[in-house]
Amino acid sequence: MAGTALSQTEIRQVLEFHGHWCPGLAIGIRAGELALAEFGRAGDEEVVAVVETDMCGVDAIQVLTGCTFGKGNLLHRDLGKMAFTFYRRRDGKALRFLFTAEGIGGPNEEMAALNQRRSAQVLTPEESARLEALRAEWSERILAADPADLFRVQPVAGPPPQRARLMASLPCEACGEKTMESRTRRFDGRILCLPCFEERDRRL
Numbered sequence: 001m002a003g004t005a006l007s008q009t010e011i012r013q014v015l016e017f018h019g020h021w022c023p024g025l026a027i028g029i030r031a032g033e034l035a036l037a038e039f040g041r042a043g044d045e046e047v048v049a050v051v052e053t054d055m056c057g058v059d060a061i062q063v064l065t066g067c068t069f070g071k072g073n074l075l076h077r078d079l080g081k082m083a084f085t086f087y088r089r090r091d092g093k094a095l096r097f098l099f100t101a102e103g104i105g106g107p108n109e110e111m112a113a114l115n116q117r118r119s120a121q122v123l124t125p126e127e128s129a130r131l132e133a134l135r136a137e138w139s140e141r142i143l144a145a146d147p148a149d150l151f152r153v154q155p156v157a158g159p160p161p162q163r164a165r166l167m168a169s170l171p172c173e174a175c176g177e178k179t180m181e182s183r184t185r186r187f188d189g190r191i192l193c194l195p196c197f198e199e200r201d202r203r204l
């Protein structure tokens with residue numbers, strides 16, 4: 001498998017869902033594609049994804065694999081890494097895809113430097129145009145690459161995360177809003193939702 005095996009229609013669906021084209025989306029497309037090849041498309045909770053980033057690429061994962069935030073079979077672990085782990089409940093298969101782009105020489109250093117200047121909001125218009133060109137080129141290289149050159153595929157030990165469970169809700173005794181029990185806190189004999197609990201904390 002060399003470049004992306006997805007059809008133009010599939011790529012357009014991802015693009016429409018996300019709203020813009022960017023390198024992060026290209027990474028997510030390739031990770032999603034790899035997941036489809038290894039695990040098949042997720043039926044109801046059959047395949048679970050754990051993503052270690054909450055950036056652009058996760059949108060592609062949702063569209064392509066059927067692991068979605070709303071179904072509860074897409075979980076975010078806030079580790080800030082470009083890594084995507086998939087579990088299949090039926091047979092316990094589990095793999096982590098870590099994006100390194102080692103096989104294509106890694107991200108361009110000039111692009112990284114310009115990205116930093118963009119974060120600091122000090123880009124000149126010329127630099128901005130240059131950065132856009134580099135980002136477009138980088139996205140194309142990601143789409144054209146062999147997945148083996150993009151991701152380190154690692155075995156995963158341990159069971160998949162728990163199934164999404166329906167839990168009882170309790171009314172918060174400060175704001176009255178119903179809140180899933182596991183997200184409530186007890187304070188001074190009262191049951192509070194997290195925002196009300198944090199508010200209490202600040203006032204003391």
Ligand SMILES: [Zn+2]
Pocket residue numbers: 018020021022024025056
């Ligand atoms: Zn994006």
Ligand SMILES: [Zn+2]
Pocket residue numbers: 172173174175176177192193194195196197
């Ligand atoms: Zn409350």
